Amino acid sequence: MKPPPFTYRRAASIDEAVALLASDEVDAKVLAGGQSLTPMLNLRLTRPELLVDVGRLPGLRYIRRGDDGLHVGALTRHDQFEHYPAPLDGFDVLREAAPLIGHHPIRTRGTIGGSLAHGDGSAEWCILAVLLDATITAVSGRGSRIIEADGFFEGLFTTTLEPDELIVDIHFPRPRQHAALEEFARRHGDFAVVAAAVAFDVEHERVTDPRIVLGGVATTPVRCRAAEAVLDGESPTDDAFEAAGRAVADEIEPPGDLHAPPEVRRRMADRLVRRALRRAADANREGVSHAG
Amino acid sequence: MQDDETLDVMVNGVSHQVTVPARRTLADLLRDDLGLTGTHLGCEHGVCGACTVLVDGEAVRACLVFAPQVDGAEVTTVEGLAGDDDRLSALQAAFSEERALQCGYCTPGFLMLAEDHLRRSGSSDEGEVRTHVSSNLCRCTGYAGIVDAVCSAAQQRMCPVSDGAS
Numbered sequence: 001m002k003p004p005p006f007t008y009r010r011a012a013s014i015d016e017a018v019a020l021l022a023s024d025e026v027d028a029k030v031l032a033g034g035q036s037l038t039p040m041l042n043l044r045l046t047r048p049e050l051l052v053d054v055g056r057l058p059g060l061r062y063i064r065r066g067d068d069g070l071h072v073g074a075l076t077r078h079d080q081f082e083h084y085p086a087p088l089d090g091f092d093v094l095r096e097a098a099p100l101i102g103h104h105p106i107r108t109r110g111t112i113g114g115s116l117a118h119g120d121g122s123a124e125w126c127i128l129a130v131l132l133d134a135t136i137t138a139v140s141g142r143g144s145r146i147i148e149a150d151g152f153f154e155g156l157f158t159t160t161l162e163p164d165e166l167i168v169d170i171h172f173p174r175p176r177q178h179a180a181l182e183e184f185a186r187r188h189g190d191f192a193v194v195a196a197a198v199a200f201d202v203e204h205e206r207v208t209d210p211r212i213v214l215g216g217v218a219t220t221p222v223r224c225r226a227a228e229a230v231l232d233g234e235s236p237t238d239d240a241f242e243a244a245g246r247a248v249a250d251e252i253e254p255p256g257d258l259h260a261p262p263e264v265r266r267r268m269a270d271r272l273v274r275r276a277l278r279r280a281a282d283a284n285r286e287g288v289s290h291a292g
Numbered sequence: 293m294q295d296d297e298t299l300d301v302m303v304n305g306v307s308h309q310v311t312v313p314a315r316r317t318l319a320d321l322l323r324d325d326l327g328l329t330g331t332h333l334g335c336e337h338g339v340c341g342a343c344t345v346l347v348d349g350e351a352v353r354a355c356l357v358f359a360p361q362v363d364g365a366e367v368t369t370v371e372g373l374a375g376d377d378d379r380l381s382a383l384q385a386a387f388s389e390e391r392a393l394q395c396g397y398c399t400p401g402f403l404m405l406a407e408d409h410l411r412r413s414g415s416s417d418e419g420e421v422r423t424h425v426s427s428n429l430c431r432c433t434g435y436a437g438i439v440d441a442v443c444s445a446a447q448q449r450m451c452p453v454s455d456g457a458s
C-alpha cells in the first residue's frame with residue numbers, strides 16, 4: 001500500500017506546470033488535492049514517473065459570480081462551496097451538493113478541477129457540470145481550449161482531456177430558477193449508488209429547458225434526453241414529475257454490481273428524479289435554500 | 293526515476309527539516325522519520341480515517357498527502373493534544389470517560405477529527421457530530437461512545453467546568 005516511486009515537481013506558475021506536462025520523455029500527471037490520485041497511486045493502479053503538484057498555483061482558487069454566470073477556479077476545494085458565505089443566485093445547487101462529497105477531511109483538499117479530470121460517473125461535480133451546461137477551460141503548450149462538459153466524459157475514468165492539458169477554469173454560464181441534486185448512498189460520504197440532478201426554469205407556469213442528469217447508472221454522468229422531452233412544456237406538478245421519473249427509468253441501462261442490481265438502480269433513479277424535481281420546484285430560489 | 297525532496301515542516305510546534313523520497317506519505321513521514329507513531333495507518337487509501345491529522349489547522353488524511361506537499365506547513369498530531377505536563381486534554385479525557393475506545397487503533401484519528409470539529413464549529417448538536425465523525429471507521433465501539441465524547445467535549449468548551457481543563 002505504498003505508492004510507486006516518482007519524481008515530484010511543485011509548479012510555481014501555470015506556464016511552468018504546462019511546460020512540465022508537455023515533456024515527451026516522461027509520463028507526467030497533475031497532482032491537485034490528491035484525494036483520488038493518491039489512493040490510486042497507493043493501490044498502484046497508476047504509475048506516473050512525474051507528479052506535477054499544482055496545489056499551490058496562485059489564482060486558481062475562486063468562486064466568482066458575474067454577469068456571465070459563475071466562474072470557478074480549478075483548484076477550488078469542495079469545502080469552499082460548502083462554506084461559501086453568500087447565495088449563488090441560480091447556482092445554489094453547487095453549494096447544496098458540496099457536503100455530499102466524501103467526508104470533511106476529503107473536502108478540505110479535494111478540488112473541482114481534480115474531480116472533473118478524474119471523471120467518476122457518480123461524482124457530484126461531474127454530474128452538475130453536465131446539468132448546468134458548464135464549459136471547462138484547459139491549457140497546454142498548444143494554447144487554451146474550451147470544452148463542453150456534455151461530451152467531456154467518455155467512459156470509465158476517461159475524459160477528452162489530453163495528458164498534457166491543465167484545467168484552469170470551469171464556467172457555469174446560466175443560472176437556473178430551479179435545480180436540485182438527490183442521491184442515495186449507503187453511508188453519508190460514500191459515493192452515491194445513484195444520484196439524480198435536475199434543473200429547469202418556469203415561464204408562464206410551464207417548464208422550460210429541463211435538464212435531467214443521472215450518476216451511478218453508467219461509467220459517466222448520463223443526460224436523460226427522453227425524460228427531459230417528457231417534462232418540457234408541462235406545468236410543474238407532481239403528475240409531470242412522476243412521468244419524468246418513469247421516463248428516466250425506461251431510458252437508462254444501469255449496470256449491476258455488489259451495491260445494487262440494475263432493477264434497484266432503475267427504481268432508485270425514478271424515485272430520486274421525482275424527489276429532486278419536487279424539491280427543485282418547492283425551493284424558493286430567491287432566498288437561500290439549504291435543503292438536502 | 294526518483295528524487296529526494298528536502299522540506300521544512302512544523303509538527304506540534306517543533307520545526308523539522310527532513311530529506312525524504314517524494315513518495316513518502318505524511319503518515320509515514322510522521323511515523324518513520326519523526327518517530328511520532330501516534331498517527332495510525334489502517335487502509336492507506338483514504339477510507340478509514342485512522343491517519344487523520346491537522347495540516348494548517350484542518351483535518352486531512354495523512355495517507356493521502358505526500359511529504360513534499362506539507363513543505364512549510366504546520367502539522368498537529370495526536371501527540372500534540374495533551375498539555376505540557378502530559379495532562380490529557382478535555383477531549384481526550386472525554387474519550388476516556390465516555391468509553392469512546394476499546395482497542396484504541398482508530399482513536400488518534402477520531403481525536404484529530406474531533407479536534408478539528410471543536411476548533412471549527414464546536415457544535416454539540418448530536419446530528420452534526422454524527423455527520424462529522426462518520427468520516428472515520430471504528431470496528432470496536434459502535435460509535436455511540438465516540439459521539440457522546442465529542443458532544444461532551446463540545447459542551448465543556450462552551451461552558452468550561454471549574455477545574456479549568458482546556
Ligand SMILES: Cc1cc2nc3c(=O)[nH]c(=O)nc-3n(C[C@H](O)[C@H](O)[C@H](O)COP(=O)(O)OP(=O)(O)OC[C@H]3O[C@@H](n4cnc5c(N)ncnc54)[C@H](O)[C@@H]3O)c2cc1C
Pocket residue numbers: 029030031032033034035036037038039054074075100101102103106109110111112113114115117118120122123124125165166167168189190191192337338339
Ligand atoms: C474516502 C473518499 C470518499 C470520496 N467520496 C467522494 C464522493 O462522494 N463524491 C465525489 O465526487 N468524490 C469523492 N471522492 C473523491 C474526491 O472528491 C476527490 O477530491 C476528487 O475526485 C479529485 O480531486 P483532487 O483535487 O483530489 O484531484 P487529484 O486526486 O489530485 O487528481 C485526480 C485526477 O485528476 C487529474 N487532475 C487534477 N487536477 C487537474 C487539473 N487542474 N487539470 C488536469 N488534470 C487534473 C490528476 O492528474 C488525476 O488524474 C472521495 C475520495 C475519498 C478518498
Ligand code: FES
Pocket residue numbers: 332333334335336337338339340341342343344353354355356
Ligand atoms: S489509513 Fe488513511 S484513511 Fe485509512
Ligand code: FES
Pocket residue numbers: 392393394395396397398399429430431432433
Ligand atoms: S476502538 Fe478499536 S477500532 Fe475503534
